[in-house]
Amino acid sequence: MRRWPLRSLWTRLKREPLLQFLILGALIFTMAHVVQGEREAAQRQIVVDAQLQRRIVAVNQSQSGITPGAAQLERLVEDYVDDEVMYREAMRMGLDRDDEIVRRRLIQKVRFLQRDLATFLRPGETELRAYYSAHPELFAAPASVSFEQLYFSADRGGWPEARARARHALDRLLRTPTSSTEQGSDDPFPFQIPVEDFTRVEAGRLFGDTPIADALFGTPEGQWSGPHRSAYGWHLIRVTRRSPSSVAPFVEARAQVEAAYTQEQTKAAEQRELQALRSRYEIVRPDKPGTGS
Numbered sequence: 001m002r003r004w005p006l007r008s009l010w011t012r013l014k015r016e017p018l019l020q021f022l023i024l025g026a027l028i029f030t031m032a033h034v035v036q037g038e039r040e041a042a043q044r045q046i047v048v049d050a051q052l053q054r055r056i057v058a059v060n061q062s063q064s065g066i067t068p069g070a071a072q073l074e075r076l077v078e079d080y081v082d083d084e085v086m087y088r089e090a091m092r093m094g095l096d097r098d099d100e101i102v103r104r105r106l107i108q109k110v111r112f113l114q115r116d117l118a119t120f121l122r123p124g125e126t127e128l129r130a131y132y133s134a135h136p137e138l139f140a141a142p143a144s145v146s147f148e149q150l151y152f153s154a155d156r157g158g159w160p161e162a163r164a165r166a167r168h169a170l171d172r173l174l175r176t177p178t179s180s181t182e183q184g185s186d187d188p189f190p191f192q193i194p195v196e197d198f199t200r201v202e203a204g205r206l207f208g209d210t211p212i213a214d215a216l217f218g219t220p221e222g223q224w225s226g227p228h229r230s231a232y233g234w235h236l237i238r239v240t241r242r243s244p245s246s247v248a249p250f251v252e253a254r255a256q257v258e259a260a261y262t263q264e265q266t267k268a269a270e271q272r273e274l275q276a277l278r279s280r281y282e283i284v285r286p287d288k289p290g291t292g293s
Contacts, residue, residue, distance in 0.1 A: 046084050048077055056080055114273045115266065123261050131261045132250050138260050139253040144197040145216050146241040150186040154233040166227035166234040173224045173236070190232065197243065207231065217242075 056076050060068050068076055096102045123131070132139065150169055152162040165185045191206065203213040212228040212235050219225045221242055227234035250257065 046081055048081065052080070053077065111270070114270050123258065123265075128254065128257050128261060129250060131264075132253065132257045135260070136247045139256055140245045140247045141243075142199045142201065143217065143245045144199045144243045145239050146196040147198065147216060148238045148240060149189070149193075150236040151189040151232070152185070152227070152234045152236075153187040156187060159233075162233050163227055166236055170224060170226055170236050186236075187233070196241075212237070 053073065057068060057073065060066065060076060090096065150166070152166040152169070154162045156162060157165075169185055193206065194202070198216065200213070200217060203216055207213045207230045210228075210230045212230045215225060215228040215237060216239065219237065219239055221239045224236055224238045226236035228237060229235075247253075248256075
């Protein structure tokens with residue numbers, strides 16, 4: 001039987017691995033081209049369906065408290081389409097890359113998702129009491145003082161003059177302990193101070209890292225001392241009462257204990273989620289000794 005040359009040639013070519021490779025490559029290229037075309041076509045479509053319109057209405061209601069009418073809804077839809085067009089163009093041009101604001105916003109959204117997904121059992125009485133016992137400093141009322149003061153402003157004659165006036169007033173007070181604190185040579189303090197239950201934090205916030213903040217919590221009660229310097233001038237102080245730090249009973253602090261426990265457990269759950277995410281990536285540190293060149 002006579003064999004046709006072309007059929008014989010095709011039979012031999014079909015057995016060639018190179019030809020098979022070329023045919024397979026052409027099929028893959030064609031499929032990729034088709035898929036890419038469909039993807040680009042989908043990207044050019046902005047579908048405004050009933051679900052999207054309901055979401056637009058809900059957002060408008062939450063922001064303004066008003067349910068939009070038909071005409072207003074149409075304007076809102078058109079605004080959405082304009083925004084979506086601009087968003088897709090920005091993504092197409094790669095404007096989201098190397099943008100620190102976009103980066104931080106995306107990180108924030110992932111953190112919010114992690115927080116929503118973080119789950120743990122609601123604490124019982126035993127867990128809360130154990131947490132309360134392990135962290136008493138979290139539920140302690142801070143130490144505080146009640147005091148009197150005489151203030152001598154450095155704006156009135158300068159720092160040396162203000163200090164001299166303060167020393168003179170202190171001498172008078174020590175000679176006559178029952179005398180009034182209104183000596184006539186002192187100045188009105190420019191800020192209002194809670195002279196009762198004044199905490200260390202409040203002292204630091206008002207006076208900063210200056211000697212008077214230490215003096216308020218270190219001098220003996222019931223006697224005048226000074227002059228103590230602040231950023232504003234010189235002070236004479238007399239602590240009338242000092243209240244040490246004290247831990248609130250569990251019954252009174254229970255709500256605070258539960259809030260602190262929940263916050264700690266939430267952070268722990270978020271950290272576990274973050275570690276799980278980190279395990280998916282290889283961290284390369286070429287600038288760190290022992291991790292690369």
